[in-house]
Each structure stands twice: as C-alpha cells, then as structure tokens.
Amino acid sequence: MRFRKTGAAVAAALALAVSATACGGDSGSDDTITIGIKFDQPGLGLKTPDGAYEGFDVDVATYVAKELGYEAEDIEWKQSPSPERENLLSRGDVDMIAATYSITDERKEKVSFAGPYLIAHQDLLIRSDETAITDASDLNDKNLCSVGGSTSAQNVKNELAPEAELQEFDTYSKCLDGLSKGTVDALTTDDAILAGYAAQENYEGQFKLAGLSLSDENYGIGLKKGDTEMQEKVNAALEKMVEDGSWKEAVDKHFGPAGYDPGEAPEITEKS
Amino acid sequence: MFDFLDSPQYNLLGAFWLTVQLTVFSGIGALVWGTVLAGMRVSPVPVMRAFGTAYVNVVRNTPLTLIIVFTSLGLYNSLGITLGAEGDIESINFRLAVLGLAAYTATFVCEALRSGINTVGLGQAEAARALGLSFFQVLWSIVLPQAFRSVVAPLANVLIALTKNTTVAAAIGVAEAALLMKEMIENESDAILLVFAVFAFGFIVLTLPTGLVLGWLSKRVAVKR
Numbered sequence: 001m002r003f004r005k006t007g008a009a010v011a012a013a014l015a016l017a018v019s020a021t022a023c024g025g026d027s028g029s030d031d032t033i034t035i036g037i038k039f040d041q042p043g044l045g046l047k048t049p050d051g052a053y054e055g056f057d058v059d060v061a062t063y064v065a066k067e068l069g070y071e072a073e074d075i076e077w078k079q080s081p082s083p084e085r086e087n088l089l090s091r092g093d094v095d096m097i098a099a100t101y102s103i104t105d106e107r108k109e110k111v112s113f114a115g116p117y118l119i120a121h122q123d124l125l126i127r128s129d130e131t132a133i134t135d136a137s138d139l140n141d142k143n144l145c146s147v148g149g150s151t152s153a154q155n156v157k158n159e160l161a162p163e164a165e166l167q168e169f170d171t172y173s174k175c176l177d178g179l180s181k182g183t184v185d186a187l188t189t190d191d192a193i194l195a196g197y198a199a200q201e202n203y204e205g206q207f208k209l210a211g212l213s214l215s216d217e218n219y220g221i222g223l224k225k226g227d228t229e230m231q232e233k234v235n236a237a238l239e240k241m242v243e244d245g246s247w248k249e250a251v252d253k254h255f256g257p258a259g260y261d262p263g264e265a266p267e268i269t270e271k272s
Numbered sequence: 273m274f275d276f277l278d279s280p281q282y283n284l285l286g287a288f289w290l291t292v293q294l295t296v297f298s299g300i301g302a303l304v305w306g307t308v309l310a311g312m313r314v315s316p317v318p319v320m321r322a323f324g325t326a327y328v329n330v331v332r333n334t335p336l337t338l339i340i341v342f343t344s345l346g347l348y349n350s351l352g353i354t355l356g357a358e359g360d361i362e363s364i365n366f367r368l369a370v371l372g373l374a375a376y377t378a379t380f381v382c383e384a385l386r387s388g389i390n391t392v393g394l395g396q397a398e399a400a401r402a403l404g405l406s407f408f409q410v411l412w413s414i415v416l417p418q419a420f421r422s423v424v425a426p427l428a429n430v431l432i433a434l435t436k437n438t439t440v441a442a443a444i445g446v447a448e449a450a451l452l453m454k455e456m457i458e459n460e461s462d463a464i465l466l467v468f469a470v471f472a473f474g475f476i477v478l479t480l481p482t483g484l485v486l487g488w489l490s491k492r493v494a495v496k497r
Binding site for chain 2: 107109167168169
C-alpha cells in the first residue's frame, strides 16, 4: 500500500515538473532580452558570488538594452564562452553578445556586429617589480602565459616572440597563479582584460600593465547575421551612450582602479 | 569545404602525433604502475593492501582534469617539480601530463588486472606455494601471466579511454589534438562543425584499429579452461 502511495506521489511530481517546464519554455518572448556576456572576466563581465553581474560589457549591454526598451530586470544574462559565441547567435539562444568580442572578417562570415564600443590592444601583464620587459622582443627568453587557442597566444607564437616559452592554460586565472609564483614572467591578452585581473583584490598591487599596444582589437556587439535593423538601433544606442557621458563613466568605474585608460570612444564602423 | 586544413598554420599531423606519444608513454606508465598496484591489492601485507585500496579509490574518483591541472599548478608552479626538463615549458608540460594520465589510468589497469587475477584458479596458486615459491614468485610467474591473458579486452578499453583522455592535457597547454582544435575553433568560426568532424575522425582512426587488433589478440591468447 505504501508503495502505491509513493508511486502516485512520484507520478504527480513528474507530471508537475513536465507541465512546469512546458510553461517556462518560451524565454524568447518580447518582454525579455537575452544577452550573452562572459561570467569570468573581472572588469568586463563577471558573475559575482551573490549572483549579480558587473563589468564594462555588462554596463554597455544594460545601456543598449534600455535604449531598445528593456529595463535592467528584463535582461536575461547568458554565459557565452569564446568558442560558443557564433553558435549562440546563429541558433538564436541570445539576442546579442557583449563579451570582449573582437570584430574580425572571419567572424563576420557568421554573425553581424554593431560598434565597436571599445578598442583594446594586446598587452602584457607583468609583476610590478619587473624591469626587464620593455618590448615584445624581450619576451624571447621569457616564460609567457596565455589561454590555449586564443588569438593572443597565436600572435605570440607566429609574430611577436616565436622563441618565447609559451605556457597555455584553459583560463587566465591559472596564468595569474604562475605569474605571482614566478614560473611565468608575463601574461598576455587584451589590455582591457588584463586591467580587470590586475585590479582584483587578492592580487592588488602585484601586477602592472607593460603598455605595449601590440594589436588593435575592436570590441563589438555580436548580432544575428544580417539583422541590419537591430544593428542600427544598437549603433544609435552606443552613440548616445558616448554622447551623454555614460560611456566615460563606465570606463572610469571599471578600468580606473587598474590605471587603465582605453582613450576616446571609437568611431562606429559596423554599418550596413 | 575543407580548405582550412591546407593552411600551413595548422599542423594537424603533428598534433595527432603528440596525442599518440602521450598515449604511448602514459600507457606504458599506467601498465607498470597499475600492475604494481594490483600486486599490492592482492598481497598478504595489510599495509600494502590498504595503500593500494586507498590509492585506487582516491585517484579513480578524482576528475582527470583536476589531476592534470594539479600537476601543473601544484607540482610545477608551487613545488617547482620539473621532472628533469628545466626551463623548457613544452617538455615540462608533456612530462607532467604523462605523469597525471599514467597515475589516473593505472587505477583502471589495476582493477582490470585484479579481476583477471580472480579468474586464475585457486589451485594454481596453492600448487605454486606447495612447490615452495614465494608470494612474488607465485604472482610474477604463475598468476599474472594467466591474469594478463584474460584481461586483454578490458585493457583495450582502458587504452582507448586513455587515447581520448589525452585531450585533457590541453588544459595545461600540451600542444596535442584538442589544443589545435581550440585554435581552429577560434579562427574558423564559420566551419566549427567541420572542425569537430575532422578531429572526431582523427580519434576514430587512432582508436578503431587499437580495438580491433587487441580484440583479435584477446581471442588468440585467452586461457582455455
């Protein structure tokens, strides 16, 4: 008898669960907007332990969403790791992506961009007391760290310092550990990302940017391929953000603590 | 359609060659260490049995990614262990990855071998003891040869799993197939599915013959009882 009761309870619970998922399934409706960001990049896109989201990308995305008619609480944030960004957009899982997304010709084959809203440069993060690294060629007898497969790692291998010992991890945080312990001498990726790591509380004062500006990375907002209407709206929002000073405010708030200055807001280039 | 493969920046064969090297070196390490562990687990010395059991249960139940990353962050970064490859990050990472993979895979070798030992008739060991052989002599010359012959098929499974597990070494920057795949995904975002297909095919080319050859071998050498 008891078994039958348990069985009925389980069946009821299952039925409830099924119907509940059926109702919650349509997140793509008009009253919310889904935006892809990074969850693990301090200063740009970070999910804090209490579940909030903060960073420059987050602020830009929030501003753009507001211009499109969505309040901050209508935004659904979705994690979008680098290799998945194109698929998330083309499948329609996210409406837009603001996640240190460099505009490149290869990517434009699959997605459209709005912006750029920030120009970052590949740079080096070194220990604050480091004086031996003043130029990319100084890296040839040094240990350098980056994320495996990333464009920054490829730049080092192919162009900047082919002789350097390159340690590749799957996240930048692991490089930081090696940098503070001395097994690597420099960490390389975009300066905007490095600034966020340098400003982290547990590493405060230990690292500095080398300021080499090794490349130009135009961060754009990724959109579904060919959506020119959205592109215009987002570009208009970005222009307004720069004009009314919110852009500068966000820059100061997120990059100021690391002493990083990305300069003036870039010209919008991605027009249809 | 596959024109991205012609680009000289991708050394596909080199990457898969490193995968093969990782598999072979870790496989040898795992076979040796796994045999020792199996010997410990059936030995009459309680301390050895306890160590064997503890090692197998701890290492087997730890995610491989954790073990591999630990070899780099823990052994190299914190303790400065370079396994004799001072200053050459590529070799250090390779050796650390082999160490991690062997330490992990040995637990599966050990358990396969232990089940093989159980298939050897008790009378074999008793007869050997009656002849005056020591425990190690019984294990090495009577029990293990028969045990190995009955576990060729399960060991082939372990080897195939190991081949695929080498992809985890990408987490600490060993330039094997999975790391090259990451690089290609980053650059060829318009052909992601093709990239996946190419690497899946590469692994099938490596593992399918392994399975066929060892499957055939297991039938050849099986102990007829």
